[in-house]
Amino acid sequence: MTQPFYIYNTLTRKKEEFKPLNPPYVGMYVCGPTVYGDAHLGHARPAITFDVLFRYLRHLGYKVRYVRNITDVGHLENDADEGEDKVAKKARLESLEPMEVVQYYLNRYHKAMEALNVLPPSIEPHASGHIIEQIEYIKKIIEAGYAYVSNGSVYFDVVKYNKDHHYGKLSGRNIDDLLNTTRELDGQSEKHNSFDFALWKKASPEHIMRWPSPWSDGFPGWHMECSAMSTRYLGEQFDIHGGGMDLMFPHHECEIAQSTAALGHDSAKYWIHNNMITINGQKMGKSLGNFITLEELFTGNHKLLTQAYSPMTIRFFVLQAHYRSTLDFSNEALQAAEKGLDRLMKAVEALDKIKPSEQSTVDPAELETRCREALDDDLNSPMAISALFDWVRIINQLVEGQQRITAADLEKLREIVRRYVFDILGLRDEKAASAGGKDLVSPLVNMLLDLRQAAKTEKNWALSDKIRDELTAIGIRVKDRKDGCDWEIE
Numbered sequence: 001m002t003q004p005f006y007i008y009n010t011l012t013r014k015k016e017e018f019k020p021l022n023p024p025y026v027g028m029y030v031c032g033p034t035v036y037g038d039a040h041l042g043h044a045r046p047a048i049t050f051d052v053l054f055r056y057l058r059h060l061g062y063k064v065r066y067v068r069n070i071t072d073v074g075h076l077e078n079d080a081d082e083g084e085d086k087v088a089k090k091a092r093l094e095s096l097e098p099m100e101v102v103q104y105y106l107n108r109y110h111k112a113m114e115a116l117n118v119l120p121p122s123i124e125p126h127a128s129g130h131i132i133e134q135i136e137y138i139k140k141i142i143e144a145g146y147a148y149v150s151n152g153s154v155y156f157d158v159v160k161y162n163k164d165h166h167y168g169k170l171s172g173r174n175i176d177d178l179l180n181t182t183r184e185l186d187g188q189s190e191k192h193n194s195f196d197f198a199l200w201k202k203a204s205p206e207h208i209m210r211w212p213s214p215w216s217d218g219f220p221g222w223h224m225e226c227s228a229m230s231t232r233y234l235g236e237q238f239d240i241h242g243g244g245m246d247l248m249f250p251h252h253e254c255e256i257a258q259s260t261a262a263l264g265h266d267s268a269k270y271w272i273h274n275n276m277i278t279i280n281g282q283k284m285g286k287s288l289g290n291f292i293t294l295e296e297l298f299t300g301n302h303k304l305l306t307q308a309y310s311p312m313t314i315r316f317f318v319l320q321a322h323y324r325s326t327l328d329f330s331n332e333a334l335q336a337a338e339k340g341l342d343r344l345m346k347a348v349e350a351l352d353k354i355k356p357s358e359q360s361t362v363d364p365a366e367l368e369t370r371c372r373e374a375l376d377d378d379l380n381s382p383m384a385i386s387a388l389f390d391w392v393r394i395i396n397q398l399v400e401g402q403q404r405i406t407a408a409d410l411e412k413l414r415e416i417v418r419r420y421v422f423d424i425l426g427l428r429d430e431k432a433a434s435a436g437g438k439d440l441v442s443p444l445v446n447m448l449l450d451l452r453q454a455a456k457t458e459k460n461w462a463l464s465d466k467i468r469d470e471l472t473a474i475g476i477r478v479k480d481r482k483d484g485c486d487w488e489i490e
Contacts, residue, residue, distance in 0.1 A: 027238030152202030152216030241268035357404035
């Protein structure tokens with residue numbers, strides 16, 4: 001903690017030296033997934049970005065409480081205040097209980113995060129488990145005079161709030177522009193202004209997920225959960241609030257307004273945002289239908305993919321770009337990441353083949369300095385990786401006897417390389433963990449399921465059942481769904 005660590009604060013639009021409110025303790029809240037579908041490549045970026053931040057802060061000696069929420073209620077279609085709840089809609093389409101949908105996709109999300117070697121957060125609260133806290137939070141906002149009740153729903157009064165505070169300070173939005181460019185939308189007449197956002201929504205008769213409140217049987221607005229849960233676990237003021245850049249407006253802007261209205265001040269000191277992953281220059285997302293799930297990436301089962309990519313290839317691909325820059329998906333970029341990762345892991349392996357000498361012609365402290373300076377400068381993982389690759393060349397020279405190193409320096413070099421590669425960047429040697437580093441199970445299972453689907457199409461029910469039963473017998477459960485089938489290892 002003696003070395004200054006600088007991070008870009010979206011709120012102030014500049015790099016700032018990180019100074020926690022109560023050192024050595026650090027409170028960090030990051031917006032997690034809405035669990036109504038499989039995690040895709042776009043979800044991997046914030047997970048990996050804030051995982052590296054979590055790891056690096058701990059490396060610097062801080063005691064970090066990392067809270068990452070699960071949105072399982074209140075996130076309506078199109079991220080607005082109208083439409084169906086995303087989880088409830090999925091449940092209706094699949095004839096399932098909403099929490100059945102949540103559990104299924106949460107299990108799969110955790111499995112994908114584990115594959116990417118993303119450390120679990122300290123606390124992972126669910127929106128549905130904190131309804132009481134959200135109701136109490138809304139009461140405070142109403143008491144402060146920044147919300148109004150309309151037809152059983154509660155809305156935040158953006159215009160009134162803006163007279164006393166600055167709505168738009170995070171995203172740079174101007175309320176006058178919002179007033180001039182927005183219009184009343186059909187079905188939103190109960191709002192004073194179309195950009196007022198819901199704190200509580202009265203549930204329609206057909207709405208499955210509902211709770212009693214002083215205003216109506218209903219459910220909390222999407223933005224409310226993060227204000228309530230961050231306050232619950234990190235206090236009224238905490239150090240870091242993170243998430244994807246797509247959440248800056250309206251989600252994080254609304255969070256700031258809610259917190260300021262209820263508490264008299266913003267909750268987070270540093271607002272940190274990762275940029276987007278794009279495909280052909282367009283943001284990857286479920287709403288656009290241009291996403292590739294992590295499962296598809298790991299198996300190669302997607303029309304845009306020319307091959308399967310291992311979890312560590314994905315992680316390395318993400319880390320090769322600075323977290324605040326856009327990252328464009330392509331098979332070529334992933335293949336380059338695969339080759340780069342292979343070179344790095346071979347160099348780590350080669351460290352054990354180096355024979356020590358009486359003198360050193362290299363100084364491992366140089367690698368330590370470069371990696372530390374890179375990460376201290378706004379978590380610059382590409383620069384840290386660049387330093388490591390310069391030393392990949394040096395390690396190969398040491399193996400070939402073109403450079404020399406003492407036993408003490410060699411031990412130091414091994415420690416530095418492994419600390420940055422494995423402990424901080426969070427990479428894993430997949431080849432050491434499995435046979436040849438290849439996932440042999442998934443392609444084989446998918447091939448059998450394709451054969452089973454073909455058998456079903458030909459009405460060869462005996463073969464279809466035989467494939468399913470044989471897979472069940474070896475511990476692979478096949479789950480038929482309306483749009484195909486899934487499988488998992490029991």
